[in-house]
Amino acid sequence: MRAAWLAACALLVACAPERPAESPSVAAPHAATQPGAPPPVTIDGALARTPGDGSTLVRVSVVRAHPLGRRIEPFLRAWPGWGKTLASITPRPLDDLEWIDVVGPPDPARERMLLRTVAPDEAIDARLRARADGSLRAVTRPLPHVVAAVPADAAQATEAALQGGRLVEPGASDDEALVVEMPEPHRVTSLVPAEVRLAVLRAFARPGGAGEALVELTCDDEATAARLADVLRERADRVNGVVVRLLTQDLLGGLKIASEGRVVRLGLPATREQLESLATLAQGLLPPSSSD
Numbered sequence: 001m002r003a004a005w006l007a008a009c010a011l012l013v014a015c016a017p018e019r020p021a022e023s024p025s026v027a028a029p030h031a032a033t034q035p036g037a038p039p040p041v042t043i044d045g046a047l048a049r050t051p052g053d054g055s056t057l058v059r060v061s062v063v064r065a066h067p068l069g070r071r072i073e074p075f076l077r078a079w080p081g082w083g084k085t086l087a088s089i090t091p092r093p094l095d096d097l098e099w100i101d102v103v104g105p106p107d108p109a110r111e112r113m114l115l116r117t118v119a120p121d122e123a124i125d126a127r128l129r130a131r132a133d134g135s136l137r138a139v140t141r142p143l144p145h146v147v148a149a150v151p152a153d154a155a156q157a158t159e160a161a162l163q164g165g166r167l168v169e170p171g172a173s174d175d176e177a178l179v180v181e182m183p184e185p186h187r188v189t190s191l192v193p194a195e196v197r198l199a200v201l202r203a204f205a206r207p208g209g210a211g212e213a214l215v216e217l218t219c220d221d222e223a224t225a226a227r228l229a230d231v232l233r234e235r236a237d238r239v240n241g242v243v244v245r246l247l248t249q250d251l252l253g254g255l256k257i258a259s260e261g262r263v264v265r266l267g268l269p270a271t272r273e274q275l276e277s278l279a280t281l282a283q284g285l286l287p288p289s290s291s292d
Contacts, residue, residue, distance in 0.1 A: 041165035046158060047112040047150070049103045054182045057170055060097040062177040067209040067272065069094060071279040076100075078286050081108020084133035085149050090119060098145075099170055106188045109136075112150040112158065114167075121145060143167060177211075178203040192217070193231070195224050209272030217264040229259040232266070247281060249274045 049055065058076070063069045073094040077083050082102065090096040096119040104111030117124055121144055128139055128147075138155035141147050142162040150158045178201070185192040185199040192199055198218040206212055219225040240252040251274045256267040270278070 038164060038166040040168050041161055042168045043101050043114050043170065044103065046148070046161040046165075046167070047101075047103045047114060048154065048157065048161075052183055053103050053105060054188075055101065055103040055180070057179040058100045059170070059177050060094060060099055062175065062205050064094050066177070066205045066211075068275055068279060071283075074283075074286050081111065082113065082149075085113070085135055085137060085139060088131040088133040088139065089115070089124065089127060089147055089149075090117070095119075096124075101170060110151060112154060113148070115147050115149075116167075116169075117145045117147060173204075175204045175206065176202065177205050193228060195219050195228060206269075209275070211270050211275055213266075213268045213270070215266040215268075217266075219262050219264065222259070222261055225259040225262050225264050229257050229264045232264065233257050247277065249277050251278065 044055075060076070063072050066072075073092075076093045077087060079086060086093055086100075093100075096117055098116040098118050100113065100115040102111050102113045121141065124141055124147065128141065131139060136152055137149045138152050138158075139147065139149045140155065140159060142159045143165075146162070146167055148155075148158050148162065180199075180201040182188060182192075182199045182201075183197070185196055186194040196217045196219060198216075200216045200218075202214045204212045204214075217225075217228065219228060236252055236255055236257070240250075244252065249271075251268070251270055254269050256265075258265055
């Protein structure tokens, strides 16, 4: 379910300029803090991201501006392991949120989330007081327009890291909608070969309602990357039969796959018409309540 959700989101949000690298174990560089100014706090630092943690960043503001943005909102509400928590924060994520960043291992119970809201803090606070999503997470608003949702045993450390600080916004270009970083992705989905050590997916909104998805798969060595590129080309050709071409308006016909050193790169542009076809197909992945 998680892999299918990510795939659907990637294709629809592409409806990933690169997020500046931020090492989970080393504080990201920043400009010198002015005397008396709140110290900068990175998202990865506040959420205690470790080298084995993955991350998913959704820039809701970009999704909101895309012509197909409203068709993405049900996928936010159906986020595996997070849908009910998001609903307890806002029933209208597309209207009320600026971005969502989730880090952690492939286990929602151990993941941690930060998000920025555009709704009034008073409205968010009222929803948090009435929260009843059935999870054991601690959900708080440690900064103006910032909500944290973390396991209960991580709440104190997260609040201490954020309170009194200045949260560093996710680095991104104006058209970047989604970034997924997945160490050892085979643990999450068998669709990714075991030889891949890191998968990074980025999705961009393009003019006219189009989009583009970019994927980088880092392998152990160049020979493995070259072999994997060949395997993926063969797999794409096999999957892209007559029925798939008709249903997707030949989306996979534009897929580009190449290896460079240890990295396999995939690029998939999509027209607005192709994305609309995908949105219709992907709707079938959603539970009925998420599309209400």
